[in-house]
Amino acid sequence: MESKLYKEIKDRFTEYLTEKKLRKTEERYIILKEICAFSGNFDINELYEKINEPVFHISKSTVYNTLGLLLKAGLVVSHQISTLSVKYELKRLAETHLHLYCTQCGMVRDVKNSNLKSFIYAMQTPKFTPEFYSLYVYGICWKCEKKLKKKVKNGNKKAL
């Protein structure tokens, strides 16, 4: 099933490949299709596993390569939050998203906020042409907060 979103973004990717005289390979479109099926952020491993399940084989190099192309084409954005994981997201979705990052468990939750875009683009940024933004809010998620409260009750004063 080809989603409406995929169809639209696929066309823009094709335009990009044509303009830059790059090849339209099957792998690239398979990767893009799987990316469009995510509703929010994902990392390279989630994408890699999804693509190669259960059979078709596309190497990690190619996944990296294609993600790089999509970043350059402005169709995907990357969020590097912690040392251990780069998250990617369709630019289209990311534009109205902000990202809640739990500093305890590393969870990232995307939250929609439609005021954000206009607020940010209304700001002055001298000598700089903005193209995109990303907002991370760091804090503690609900689950971790519960766990922490338990610990405090038990008199555990160590470890934040």
Next chain:
Amino acid sequence: MESKLYKEIKDRFTEYLTEKKLRKTEERYIILKEICAFSGNFDINELYEKINEPVFHISKSTVYNTLGLLLKAGLVVSHQISTLSVKYELKRLAETHLHLYCTQCGMVRDVKNSNLKSFIYAMQTPKFTPEFYSLYVYGICWKCEKKLKKKVKNGNKKAL
């Protein structure tokens, strides 16, 4: 010369170390002092070189260790923008800053904006307790824009 900022943050670090029963070593205070001397973001190498110039020697392990502590203590925040560089910043300064990131040359410029804080904390974040945020605006800096215009004039259509 001990800055006012350093004095204040040093006291909060001391409180933290005391509370957690950690040791107050000379190295930790030297590192904190140099951090306070930055007016905006810095990376591990800039910090490391500044500390060990021209004589005193503190190892990179210790710098990493101390940065980790300061992050836990909530005195410093980290921004991981690209794969190759984690940037750090005093939380105190970062709270009113947003970050302009040039996707061409990798430059990061901190810009003060006093409306930001209240706008962001006014947002609803269900099941999540926010503690800090960071906003990156990606785009093209002035210098790179000039260079790109030249390239386009010369008919270079390749490489974004």
Next chain:
DNA sequence: ATGTATGCAAACCATTTGCAATGAC
């Protein structure tokens, strides 16, 4: 036919880990 793309393996490099020696308490 030409030269880009794929996919494997090896290289890279920032960060983390292990551990003996040091030093804060």
Next chain:
DNA sequence: GTCATTGCAAATGGTTTGCATACAT
């Protein structure tokens, strides 16, 4: 004296690079 911290060296692991083979144009 005890045990956290330092600093070196080695390990780790995500990402990048090199190159032979495959394939889009």
